[in-house]
Amino acid sequence: MASNSANGSAVLPDSQSKRIAESLLEGSGIAFNGSNPWDIQVHDPAFFGKVIRGGSMALGETYMEGLWDCEQIDEMIVRLLNHGLGDRAESPLRRALYQLQSNFINLQSKTRAFIxxxxxxxxxxxxxxxxxxxxMCYSCAYWKDTDDLHxxxxxxxxxxxxxxxxxxGMKVLDIGCGWGSFAYHAATHYGCEVTGITISREQAEYARGRCKDLPVEIILEDYRDLTGEYDRIVSIGMFEHVGHKNYRTYFEAAKKLLKPDGLFVLHTIGSNGTSIGAxxxxxxxxxxxxxxxxxxxIARPTxxxxxxxxxxxxGADYDRTLMAWYERFERAWPDVKHNYNERTYRMFxxxxxxxxxxxRARDIQLWQVVFSNRRPGRYDAPR
Structure with missing residues (x-):
């Protein structure tokens, strides 16, 4: 909800910032301190100035600080995006700085990949x-013919x-194996030998314990350092960490690792538009x-x-997945909150x-893409 006119050095009074914020929300169906569950309940008037100056960054940070609440943040976001505020939620300066940084720095280099x-x-x-x-899947579920998350x-x-x-007997590579979900599934149900890589020590330790009696190897390693040859490659929920400077490198690595008659499934969140931003x-x-x-x-570097x-x-299934995770998170919080703090709770x-x-607003998507190594014959994808 950043106002381009308010991005200068002057700090506006809270009352003036509130009027600007109200004008931005006009027609969105969202009100401040209204009665709808998607309305924003403001606890501190400093909220208005911070959000007008800081846009979407400040909206999240002021929520973490407890300056506002909303019963249904998900529905609030749907209305903000449908109202066209998604493109205006970030100042031109912040957007330009990110693009400048990402053009000159490989934000997803090997030395930064483990961050x-x-x-x-x-x-x-x-x-x-x-x-x-x-x-332990931390990616979009497929809700076809079921109402159960598992x-x-x-x-x-x-x-x-x-x-x-x-x-x-197939040798399968799982790029970004997480807590070993697919590796366990492929080894248990299909009898495959699986190599999984992750950049998380906690994930690697968990996955190794889970798959200790299976033909599964879990490696803490960057995809650019991999060697070997595999019948199949899968990458579920990892490509979002690759970055535009590395897309061609990523696919070239997969090409080098995949056998001539192999198949590669890429499962990733996707953007509706081609831009450099986050x-x-x-x-x-x-x-x-x-x-x-x-x-x-995705298409051009392949x-x-x-x-x-x-x-x-x-992608519509990710809305349902996230809401299922949210419900489980809320139920679980009393049992784990002693290890965290209120700020972490509000952040999650x-x-x-x-x-x-x-x-839900269809602002972002979820794709599963199947690539082959020029294998002969027709490919019919299961659904």
Missing amino acids: VGKQHYDLGNDLFERMLDST QAQLNKLDLAARKLGLEP DPWINKYIFPNGVLPSVVQ EDLFVMEDWQNF RYYLLICAGAF
């Missing part, structure tokens, strides 16, 4: 175990496995150096490397709900 692991994925397995289901996550894992055409609050507090690719940013066999969008609550709202 997100330490900040987010290593936060605490006690929290993630309770928020996620027992598969079954929906199994559906997602098996959808990717069936798209890969897994068979016993939500500043998500970038700072949740997924540092993360960036969402567009269709073009030219002359792979054949794109199938492209499926089930805000993160889950704004992401759910973004998917």
Whole structure:
């Protein structure tokens, strides 16, 4: 909700900032201190000036600070995005600085690749175990023919496995294996030998324990350092950390590692537009150096490397997944809050709900893309 006219050095009085904020929300269906569950309940008038000056970054930070509340943040975000405030929520200066930084610095270089692991994925397995289901999938579930989160996550894992055409004895590489969800599934249900890589020490330790009696190797390593040859490659919820400077390098690495008749399934959140940018609050507090690719940013770096066999969008299912995680998070918080603080609680609550709202507004997507190494014959993707 940043106002371009208010990004100068002068600090506006709270009353004037409030009038600007109210004018920005006019027609959105959102009110300050209104009676709807998606209305913003302001506890401190300093909220207005901070948000007018700081945009979406300040909106998240003032929520973490307790300056405002909202019963249904997810619905608030849907209305903000549908009202067109998504493009105006960040100051031109902040956007330009990010683009300048990302043009001159590889924000997802090998030396920086482990930052997100330490900040987010290593936060605490006690929290993630309770928020996620027992598969420990931290990516979009596939809610076809089920209302149960666990079954929906199994559906997602098996959808990717069936798209890969897994068979016993195949060597499978899982780029960004997380807590070992797909590695466990492929080894247990398909008899595959799986190598999983992650940039999180907590994830690696958990996955090794989970898969200790299976033909699974879990490695703490960057994808650029991998060697070997694999029948199949899968990457679920990792490509968001690759970055535009590394897309071609990523796909060239996959090409080098995949056998000539192999298949590669890429599962990633995607952006509706091709741009170099990231939500500043998500970038700072949740997924540092993360960036969402567009269709073009996936297609162009794969030219002359792979054949794109199938492209499926089930982004609407991520809204449902995030709301299921949110409900589990709320139920679990009393049992884990002694390990965290109120600021972490509000951070996670805000993160889950704004992401759910973004998917509900169709502002971002979820794609599963199947690539082949120019294998002969027709490919029919399972659904």
